[in-house]
Amino acid sequence: MQLAVALLCLLSISGELLMPLCEGCVQADKRALLDIHIQLSTLPHIDWDRSDWDWGDGHCCQWLGVTCSNSRPARVTGLNLLAFVPSPWLLNATMFLSFQELQTLTLSLNIKGCIPGAVFFFGKLDPNYSQFFFANQLCCHGYPSFFSSTNYFVLPSPLLLQHFRLCFNVWSKLRKLRSLDLSGNILSADSIRSLVAVSSLRCLSISSNDLTSPVAIQHLSTMKLDTLDLSDNAFNGTLPTDICNMENLEELYLLSSTLFGELPSCIGNLTSLRILDLSNNLFTIKFPSLSFAHLTSLVKLSLSNNNLEGVLFLGSLSNSSQLTHLDLSSSGNHFQLETVTSTISLSAQLQVMVLPNCNLNGNSAVILSFLSHQHALEAVDISNNNLNGHFPSWLIEKNVNLSHLNLQGNSFSGILPLPFKLSKLPTGINITFPNLYYVNLSRNSFQGIFPSGLHYIDSLTFLDLSNNNFFDNIVSAFNGSKSNIRSLFLSGNNFYGSFPQDILLASTYHLLLNDNQITGEIPDNICLGQQLTLLDVSSNKLTGSLPTCIHALENIAILNLRGNSLGGPIPLELCHLKNLVFLDMSKNSLSGPVQCLPSLQYLHLSENRLNGTFPFPLSWGTGTYTMDLRQNQFSGILPELMHKSFPKLKILLLEGNMFEGLIPNDICHLRYLRLLDLSHNKLSGQLPSCLSHMGLDGDLYNFLYNDSDTSVVMNDTDGYAGSVVGSSPVPEFFIGPDQEEFMTKSRQDKYKGNILSYMSGLDFSSNQLEGYIPKSIGDMKWLRALNFSNNRFHGPIPGSLSHLSNLETLDLSHNNLTGQIPQELVELHSLEVFSVAYNNLSGPTLGRNGQFITFDESSYAGNPYLCGPPLLKSCFDAPLIPQPKEDEDDSKLGNLALFSFSVLCYMIGFWTSLVVLYFKRSWRWSWFSAVDRLGDILMVRSALYMTRFNRTD
Numbered sequence: 001m002q003l004a005v006a007l008l009c010l011l012s013i014s015g016e017l018l019m020p021l022c023e024g025c026v027q028a029d030k031r032a033l034l035d036i037h038i039q040l041s042t043l044p045h046i047d048w049d050r051s052d053w054d055w056g057d058g059h060c061c062q063w064l065g066v067t068c069s070n071s072r073p074a075r076v077t078g079l080n081l082l083a084f085v086p087s088p089w090l091l092n093a094t095m096f097l098s099f100q101e102l103q104t105l106t107l108s109l110n111i112k113g114c115i116p117g118a119v120f121f122f123g124k125l126d127p128n129y130s131q132f133f134f135a136n137q138l139c140c141h142g143y144p145s146f147f148s149s150t151n152y153f154v155l156p157s158p159l160l161l162q163h164f165r166l167c168f169n170v171w172s173k174l175r176k177l178r179s180l181d182l183s184g185n186i187l188s189a190d191s192i193r194s195l196v197a198v199s200s201l202r203c204l205s206i207s208s209n210d211l212t213s214p215v216a217i218q219h220l221s222t223m224k225l226d227t228l229d230l231s232d233n234a235f236n237g238t239l240p241t242d243i244c245n246m247e248n249l250e251e252l253y254l255l256s257s258t259l260f261g262e263l264p265s266c267i268g269n270l271t272s273l274r275i276l277d278l279s280n281n282l283f284t285i286k287f288p289s290l291s292f293a294h295l296t297s298l299v300k301l302s303l304s305n306n307n308l309e310g311v312l313f314l315g316s317l318s319n320s321s322q323l324t325h326l327d328l329s330s331s332g333n334h335f336q337l338e339t340v341t342s343t344i345s346l347s348a349q350l351q352v353m354v355l356p357n358c359n360l361n362g363n364s365a366v367i368l369s370f371l372s373h374q375h376a377l378e379a380v381d382i383s384n385n386n387l388n389g390h391f392p393s394w395l396i397e398k399n400v401n402l403s404h405l406n407l408q409g410n411s412f413s414g415i416l417p418l419p420f421k422l423s424k425l426p427t428g429i430n431i432t433f434p435n436l437y438y439v440n441l442s443r444n445s446f447q448g449i450f451p452s453g454l455h456y457i458d459s460l461t462f463l464d465l466s467n468n469n470f471f472d473n474i475v476s477a478f479n480g481s482k483s484n485i486r487s488l489f490l491s492g493n494n495f496y497g498s499f500p501q502d503i504l505l506a507s508t509y510h511l512l513l514n515d516n517q518i519t520g521e522i523p524d525n526i527c528l529g530q531q532l533t534l535l536d537v538s539s540n541k542l543t544g545s546l547p548t549c550i551h552a553l554e555n556i557a558i559l560n561l562r563g564n565s566l567g568g569p570i571p572l573e574l575c576h577l578k579n580l581v582f583l584d585m586s587k588n589s590l591s592g593p594v595q596c597l598p599s600l601q602y603l604h605l606s607e608n609r610l611n612g613t614f615p616f617p618l619s620w621g622t623g624t625y626t627m628d629l630r631q632n633q634f635s636g637i638l639p640e641l642m643h644k645s646f647p648k649l650k651i652l653l654l655e656g657n658m659f660e661g662l663i664p665n666d667i668c669h670l671r672y673l674r675l676l677d678l679s680h681n682k683l684s685g686q687l688p689s690c691l692s693h694m695g696l697d698g699d700l701y702n703f704l705y706n707d708s709d710t711s712v713v714m715n716d717t718d719g720y721a722g723s724v725v726g727s728s729p730v731p732e733f734f735i736g737p738d739q740e741e742f743m744t745k746s747r748q749d750k751y752k753g754n755i756l757s758y759m760s761g762l763d764f765s766s767n768q769l770e771g772y773i774p775k776s777i778g779d780m781k782w783l784r785a786l787n788f789s790n791n792r793f794h795g796p797i798p799g800s801l802s803h804l805s806n807l808e809t810l811d812l813s814h815n816n817l818t819g820q821i822p823q824e825l826v827e828l829h830s831l832e833v834f835s836v837a838y839n840n841l842s843g844p845t846l847g848r849n850g851q852f853i854t855f856d857e858s859s860y861a862g863n864p865y866l867c868g869p870p871l872l873k874s875c876f877d878a879p880l881i882p883q884p885k886e887d888e889d890d891s892k893l894g895n896l897a898l899f900s901f902s903v904l905c906y907m908i909g910f911w912t913s914l915v916v917l918y919f920k921r922s923w924r925w926s927w928f929s930a931v932d933r934l935g936d937i938l939m940v941r942s943a944l945y946m947t948r949f950n951r952t953d
């Protein structure tokens with residue numbers, strides 16, 4: 001048959017009649033398609049999504065994005081144009097009017113609005129007409145800059161508003177157009193309004209646009225739509241009740257659209273609704289004033305991540321017999337889902353049941369008995385509900401289609417329910433659960449041995465058993481394991497024995513074994529993990545050195561070996577790990593020089609026995625943010641050119657080494673450096689005069705990891721609520737809100753550096769630094785902590801320190817500072833720790849003014865010539881801010897006073913020094929409570945750009 005058509009085509013080259021058959025669509029449609037192609041091709045830098053965007057050859061019905069009718073001649077019925085256009089532009093809406101049979105139109109082309117064809121004028125901007133041009137106050141969102149920057153659209157102002165209101169309305173001539181998808185553009189409410197005229201439309205998507213006002217919803221609600229998708233906009237307002245006029249509405253998607261306020265209860269009157277997805281907004285949804293009892297057609301109800309309030313009785317959904325997808329979770333604590341008290345139960349068979357943090361049955365810990373009637377469940381998430389007791393194994397047994405089970409953050413105890421407890425090879429377990437791919441039992445109190453039955457579930461790719469009480473020899477648990485698990489989290493249990501040889505298969509991406517009792521060396525087998533991106537074995541009892549084959553882990557991004565007893569040098573091979581982002585080997589027994597440093601972003605090597613000179617990374621200009629070398633034996637001078645190697649350095653911690661010589665001037669060029677700890681070294685000489693230039697750009701600096709090269713990361717269940725769990729073949733936990741965090745919230749703390757962007761300070765204490773404290777330090781307004789104690793600084797305390805309005809800690813003790821304490825320092829309202837003890841300061845203290853009422857005499861101890869409260873020595877009747885001359889008199893008088901109080905001072909001296917120590921400790925605490933955690937810290941935000949999931953079936 002096809003051959004025959006081809007022959008006919010060949011024979012009748014000029015046969016107009018047969019052309020449509022050969023060309024696929026009628027000439028008129030083909031011409032229009034080519035015209036569209038030409039018009040779009042003139043757009044600057046258009047980058048067609050697919051290389052096969054190649055209209056012009058062959059049957060036009062087979063061109064990419066074109067759908068035709070089955071009739072002869074074929075007419076174009078569907079058009080799907082998706083491409084990335086870098087600059088926003090106006091669509092020529094007229095160019096689609098030839099497609100008389102068009103039913104479905106999908107356009108995602110960075111469209112900013114449309115032009116209806118001939119209605120407006122072209123020309124150069126003419127100063128004579130300037131009063132008619134797009135004046136800011138006249139125009140809708142975003143337009144003025146666009147027009148004024150391109151100079152070639154000129155439109156008299158009276159036509160302007162009309163222009164936007166008469167925009168897409170030309171499509172009312174496309175009488176068959178039923179489905180229009182304009183998602184992923186940057187359309188504003190004004191151009192959207194013109195869609196109202198397209199009366200044939202039934203299905204409309206304007207998700208992911210630039211809608212910033214709910215007025216757009218108001219306009220659209222006059223249409224007779226059955227499907228409306230407005231998700232991913234930034235409405236920043238309340239949902240207009242007009243939406244309740246859309247009585248034909250079957251599917252309403254409003255997820256992630258920044259809507260707030262109380263959800264209008266008239267939503268419960270939209271009786272045709274099958275799908276209602278309001279997740280990820282700021283709605284206040286009050287039960288029982290909102291009732292879904294009339295929504296008998298409901299299939300999917302998703303309200304998660306809003307503020308749910310009151311009690312929802314599950315029985316109130318009993319009329320919705322087709323419900324398969326129930327997705328609730330409250331961001332607040334005022335919601336309760338009641339499943340037991342009502343006599344009516346759910347008549348539906350749920351497939352997806354997502355109920356995290358729902359205060360199930362008032363935290364009564366009652367296992368959900370209604371579940372015993374459910375046998376079609378595919379995804380179950382009842383995390384964070386305070387449920388306890390033994391987990392009901394029947395839930396797993398009855399629901400053989402289960403793919404996703406999340407029990408995280410409850411108090412389930414006992415050994416794992418069947419069938420997981422089987423330790424021998426269970427026949428057919430992989431057939432029993434053909435779909436199970438995600439099991440999260442973390443943060444419960446499960447006990448017993450590792451459920452090795454899980455090894456045999458071929459579909460299982462994610463297993464999180466962390467933070468339970470499992471107790472097992474990890475070697476035997478994984479002996480001969482052939483599982484397909486990609487993400488295995490066993491941290492925070494009592495697994496013991498040596499590092500399991502079989503645990504890492506070629507398919508493993510993430511392996512967390514931290515906080516267990518694993519002993520012995522890290523075996524060479526680990527190097528088989530070529531897909532591995534995350535390995536955390538911190539806080540175990542591992543010994544020996546890192547295997548030199550480590551370079552084989554070519555995808556590894558996060559390597560955490562902190563808190564073991566690993567020895568030997570850091571292997572040179574580590575340098576070959578090109579994708580390494582985070583390396584923590586602190587709190588081990590590593591020794592020798594660091595010969596080679598990979599170009600990573602977060603480096604933690606503290607508390608080892610490393611020596612040699614300051615280590616430099618393999619390549620210059622790398623994106624290292626954090627470098628922590630504290631408490632090692634590094635020596636030599638601090639190098640110049642640090643800023644060439646670490647231009648993005650944010651945190652540099654060198655405390656407790658043996659660095660000597662001057663603090664290099666180069667440090668001033670580290671524009672982002674805001675946490676610098678050089679304490680307890682042998683640095684000498686004066687401070688660089690340019691020191692205040694350091695950290696100048698810190699505020700502009702985005703302390704987030706965002707590098708698409710190393711973005712093979714995962715997202716845990718926290719991210720999946722509200723997405724399309726259940727039927728999609730994609731592993732859903734890779735889909736989620738656009739800001740996918742690297743790990744679950746509890747683990748995020750371990751790898752993130754948020755808190756560090758808040759911490760900022762200089763600690764130069766316990767060195768041999770000398771000279772004046774530069775006045776310009778007062779310009780480093782970002783400082784929260786300043787510790788210059790235990791050095792040899794002399795001269796006065798600069799009054800400019802009073803400009804450091806964020807300062808919480810100021811320690812200048814144990815130096816040779818002289819002169820008076822600048823009274824301006826009382827302006828430091830945030831100060832919590834303050835010491836100028838053990839200097840040669842004279843004159844009045846800062847008294848009891850402002851914040852200083854909290855500091856006692858220990859802050860001033862060891863300065864014989866100071867007087868005034870809280871010191872017992874009074875300044876007699878000297879004025880608060882004495883003149884210099886009086887000052888001298890004062891100190892003489894003070895001298896006398898000193899002698900008369902010397903006995904007393906001696907008595908309190910012992911105690912004050914203790915108090916100083918105490919304060920210094922609390923100072924240390926406020927500083928290092930942040931820094932100590934640093935070892936565990938990394939903020940990695942997934943660069944998985946949002947996989948926008950397709951909600952049209």
Ligand SMILES: *[C@@H]1O[C@H](CO)[C@@H](O)[C@H](O)[C@H]1NC(C)=O
Pocket residue numbers: 035092093094095115117118
């Ligand atoms: C819009 O498209 C129509 C039909 O293709 C064409 O005639 C018209 O010139 C176009 N207008 C602009 C401004 O490009």
Ligand SMILES: *[C@@H]1O[C@H](CO)[C@@H](O)[C@H](O)[C@H]1NC(C)=O
Pocket residue numbers: 236
């Ligand atoms: C949201 O609206 C309020 C006023 O209602 C306004 O102050 C605020 O700037 C808006 N936020 C955004 C992000 O547009």
Ligand SMILES: *[C@@H]1O[C@H](CO)[C@@H](O)[C@H](O)[C@H]1NC(C)=O
Pocket residue numbers: 265266267269
């Ligand atoms: C729902 O519809 C009923 C009648 O159909 C009406 O009485 C009621 O006021 C409506 N509820 C809301 C909240 O609009």
Ligand SMILES: *[C@@H]1O[C@H](CO)[C@@H](O)[C@H](O)[C@H]1NC(C)=O
Pocket residue numbers: 428429430431456458
């Ligand atoms: C199930 O597991 C058994 C034993 O591991 C294996 O022989 C069998 O092929 C597996 N079946 C399927 C469907 O994967």
Ligand SMILES: *[C@@H]1O[C@H](CO)[C@@H](O)[C@H](O)[C@H]1NC(C)=O
Pocket residue numbers: 591592593611612
């Ligand atoms: C570094 O330490 C090793 C022993 O761990 C020692 O042999 C070597 O001499 C030290 N090097 C320096 C420069 O101190």
